[in-house]
Amino acid sequence: MELDKDKEFCINVYSPGNLIAKEITINGNVSLGGDLQHRGFSDEQVAEALLACVGKDKVINSKRRWAGAYWWLRWTCNYPVEVAKFCEKIGQLPTKFPAGYECSYESIRKVCTLSFLSYDPSRMDDVKVSRSDQAEFAACREVALKLGEELGKAYLPKV
Numbered sequence: 001m002e003l004d005k006d007k008e009f010c011i012n013v014y015s016p017g018n019l020i021a022k023e024i025t026i027n028g029n030v031s032l033g034g035d036l037q038h039r040g041f042s043d044e045q046v047a048e049a050l051l052a053c054v055g056k057d058k059v060i061n062s063k064r065r066w067a068g069a070y071w072w073l074r075w076t077c078n079y080p081v082e083v084a085k086f087c088e089k090i091g092q093l094p095t096k097f098p099a100g101y102e103c104s105y106e107s108i109r110k111v112c113t114l115s116f117l118s119y120d121p122s123r124m125d126d127v128k129v130s131r132s133d134q135a136e137f138a139a140c141r142e143v144a145l146k147l148g149e150e151l152g153k154a155y156l157p158k159v
Contacts, residue, residue: 041077041151047095049150055098059146063100063107066090067136068143070112075120076148083112111136121148 041049050069054060060069070086073079080086083105090103097103111117116127116137121144129137 041154043093045151045154046073046077047093049147049154050090050093051095051097052150053143053146054101059143060101063102063104064111065139065143066103067108067111067114067117068140069103069147070108071117071121071140072144072147074117076122076151083109111140116140 050060052058053069060066066087069090070079070083074081074086080089087103087105087108114133114136116124116129116133117140119127121141124141124144127137
């Protein structure tokens with residue numbers, strides 16, 4: 001969606017207590033959404049990064065570990081929040097994952113309801129995790145960090 005040049009676009013920045021701390025007014029073209037859907041990562045780059053994480057002796061070594069990828073891709077690359085749609089999106093990527101390691105809604109749906117997945121993984125060190133969720137958090141954290149590392153390589157020049 002693009003806004004008219006003649007109109008102003010105002011963003012309210014809130015402080016604690018929901019008080020408007022500052023208003024930022026933008027004059028000119030403002031693009032909302034559009035090509036930023038995956039924050040600059042193509043489906044091929046995401047698929048390549050995932051492929052580097054999936055398989056025996058890798059961080060996504062079971063179907064439940066896809067919850068870590070869900071956590072990272074949902075927040076960082078604007079992948080679907082709804083778990084079924086996320087799995088569908090992964091299934092549409094231009095790659096074939098090793099047999100037995102595919103992203104499965106049935107495998108991750110319960111994990112994806114855990115409260116820590118509601119927090120931005122870039123701030124995962126600030127997340128308070130209950131004792132019962134610590135093992136799942138550690139597994140998801142490991143996957144998210146590895147996936148972030150692999151996607152970071154997409155910006156490096158190919159040698």
